Amino acid sequence: MQRTLDDGCCGFDDVRMRGFRERATVGQVCEWLDARCRTLGSEVVSLASAFGRVLASPVIASLDVPPFDRSAMDGFAMRGAETTGAGDYNPLALRLIGQSLPGRPFAGEVVVGTAIRIMTGAPIPSGADAVLPAEFAREVGERVEFTAAMAPGRNIGRRGEDVAAGQTVLESGRRLRPQDVGLLASIGVQSVSVVKRPRVRVLATGDELAVPGDDRKPFQIFDSNSPTLHALIERDGGELESSRLLIDDRAAIAAALTEPGADIILVSGGSSVGAEDHAPAVLSEVGALPIHGVAMRPSSPTGIGHIGDVLVFLLPGNPVSCLCAYDFFAGRAIRQLGGRLSDWPYLRQRAIVGSKIVSAVGRVDYCRVRLESDRIEPISTSGASILSSTTRAAGFVIVPAELEGYAPGTEVEVFLYDPLP
C-alpha cells in the first residue's frame, strides 16, 4: 500500500519507543516538497549586493548602450570613402583637425580632406563614418598618413548595438552572474528587485548539547549540527534567521516552532522514536507532520511538516543523518523558495566502483566514498554518527531504492563535496 502524503488523510502516529510502521519514499517526499515550495516574494537590493541573487522581475533597458556611435579602435576617424586605394605602396594623407577622446568629443565636423585622432570609446564626430586603426597610420606634422583603406562603417560601434532602450535585458528568475551586474550598471540601474532569501531558523535539541566555549559537562557533546546547517543554509542562498540550542522539553520546542519570523525551520535531533523525541508530537499539535520516516539510510527518522506556510524539517541528530536529510530535502526547499533550481549544488563525476557498495532493495542509500582518479571506495564506518566520514570522503554515491548496491566495476555518478575552485 502506498502511503499518501496529503495532510488531510494522515493522522499523526506517535512512534516513540515503537518504531516506524511505514516510510515514505524519497521520491514521494521530493514530490510533496516540490508541490509545496513556492518562490518567495521580492525585495529591492542595491546593485552592489545583487551578485548571485535571483531576479524577481525582468529588467528593461531605459537607454541605449552605447548611447552614441563610438570608435571601436584607437586611431583616426574620417570619411571612409577618402581612404579608398590606400595601401603600403600608396600611402594617402588627410589634414588632422582635432581629436575625440572618451568623454571629450570633437565639437566640429570632419569635412572632406580631414581626419581627427580618436580613441576607443570616443564619440564619432559629425561627418566621419570610419575609423582607421593607429597601426596603419602615422602623424606627420598637421597631417596623418595612412596605408590602409577603411570602408564606411568600419570600426564604429553603433548606438544601441549592445543594448537597445526598451529591450528586456534579463528575465525574471535569472540568477545574476558577474557580467549581469555589469550589464545592469551599463543601463544605469542602481537597484534591482530580487527574490527574498529564505529565512531559516535552526533549532538543535538535546540535553546533551554544548556550544564550543561553554564549560562542557561530562556526558555532553559539542553541537556540530548547527554549524554544519548554518554553512549549508549559506551555500543554498538562505539567511539564518536565528539559531538556538533547546533542551528536550515540549514547551520549549513548541515555543521555538511557533514564534513568527522564519520561512523554514530546521530541527536537529529528537526527530525519531526515542522517549525524549518530542519534536514530532509537538509539530503534529501545532501544525502538521504528513511525513515521518523515509525509506533511506541514513536519515530514515526524518520528519517533514509545516505550521501554516512555514516548512518544518525534523532532521535526525546523528550528524551524517542530519547532513544527508538536509541535502535531500531541506536544501531542496531552501533553494526553491529562494528562486534557485532544486538540483544538488554538487559537481558530478563518473567513476568506477572498487569494493562492493552494499545497500538493500526498498531504501535509498547515501554512501560516502573515497575517490582515487576514477575509482571509488566506500568509506566503512560504524554509521551515521561518524561525521568525519564526510570530511574524509571526496563525495557520495546514491544507491537507488530498486538496487541492492553496486558491484565492483560498475560505473556510477559521484557527487563531490568540494565546490568549484
Added chain:
Amino acid sequence: MQRTLDDGCCGFDDVRMRGFRERATVGQVCEWLDARCRTLGSEVVSLASAFGRVLASPVIASLDVPPFDRSAMDGFAMRGAETTGAGDYNPLALRLIGQSLPGRPFAGEVVVGTAIRIMTGAPIPSGADAVLPAEFAREVGERVEFTAAMAPGRNIGRRGEDVAAGQTVLESGRRLRPQDVGLLASIGVQSVSVVKRPRVRVLATGDELAVPGDDRKPFQIFDSNSPTLHALIERDGGELESSRLLIDDRAAIAAALTEPGADIILVSGGSSVGAEDHAPAVLSEVGALPIHGVAMRPSSPTGIGHIGDVLVFLLPGNPVSCLCAYDFFAGRAIRQLGGRLSDWPYLRQRAIVGSKIVSAVGRVDYCRVRLESDRIEPISTSGASILSSTTRAAGFVIVPAELEGYAPGTEVEVFLYDPLP
C-alpha cells in the same frame, strides 16, 4: 624568438599610438603568474565565518569524539550475554532499573538481570555492553521483554570512534566544507587560522565613465567593468579593498597605484595603445610591466606587472575584454593568493560545435556560445564591447593558439557561466 618575461630584461616599450610589437602567449603569462603567486598569510576567524575559507594550518583534535561510549540507538542497554537465545518465539525479560538520556546518564551499574532504557547518544552505563533497539523490546511494568539477541558491543558508539584526541582532523590548505565546520565544532574549536582574503583594489579609468545615479553627461557611459569585477572578486574569494573611478590623468593613476593597502590592483581601461592610455607607462615608472600585450582575442592589450609584491593587472576597457582578461589572469592570481586552486570556477560540459567557430593560428580565442542540449552556436557580435554577448551566452569555448577554429561537428568543452544550483 620567445619573449622572456623576466622583469629584469624587459624594458618598457611605450606602445601608445604605435601598437604592440610582440605579444606574450597565454601559457607564458600563466606560468609567470603561477611562479609569482604565493599564498597569503593567515588570520584567525570565528568558526561562524569559516565556511568556504582555506585552512592556514592543520587542525589537531584536543579531545575524543564522542568523549564517552554512547548508545547508537534508542532502546535498552544491558549485558549482551544475557540476550543470547532471545527471539520472536523465545522472548526474554530483564528488570528495568532506570534510564540513560543524552546529557543525563544513569548513575548506577547495570548488574546481571537488569537493563536500562537508553536513548541515542546517551552514555552507556557501567556494566552494560550492548544496546537492544526499541523495536525488539516491550516494557511490561518494571520489566522489559525482548525478542532479539544482541552480542556485546552491538549498537554502541565507542569513545573516539569519530575523532581521536591528537589526530589531525583537517589539513592545511583545506577549503572548509559545511561538514568541516561541524567537525571543528565537535572538537570544541571556536576559531580557526585561515588564509587571508586577497585585498583587491579596482581602478576604472576613463573620462567617459559615470556611475549609475550620477548625472551622466552627454558622451559619457556608465561604468560596467567595476561592478562586474566586484562580483568576480567576491566569487574568487577576494575582498574589495576599494574601488574608484579615475580620470585619464597620470598623477591620479600613479597615486592610486602606489597607495598601500592592496595585494592586487585591477585597472580597467587605458591599458592599450591610445594617447590617453597612461596606465602602462605609469606602472613601468612606479613598478614593472613585464607583460604588455597577450596573444589572445579579446583582451590582447592586457598588461600585467607589479609594484613590489603588489600584482597589477591592466585590463582592457572593453567590457568583454575586461571580463576575459580577469578570468584568464587576475582571477587565477586572486584564487592562488587566497589559497584556492588556480583552475577556473566554471562548470564544464562536452558539446558539439554547430556553426563553425573561427579563430586564427597564434592566438587563443574566447568565444561566447549559445547552448542547446549538447550543441553550441557561437554568438556573432561586433566585438569585445558587447557585454550582452556574455549575458546571452550559456558559456564560452576556448580555441587554443595552434588551431584555426573548430569545424562543425567537433566535440569541444564548454565552460558554463552559470554556477551550481
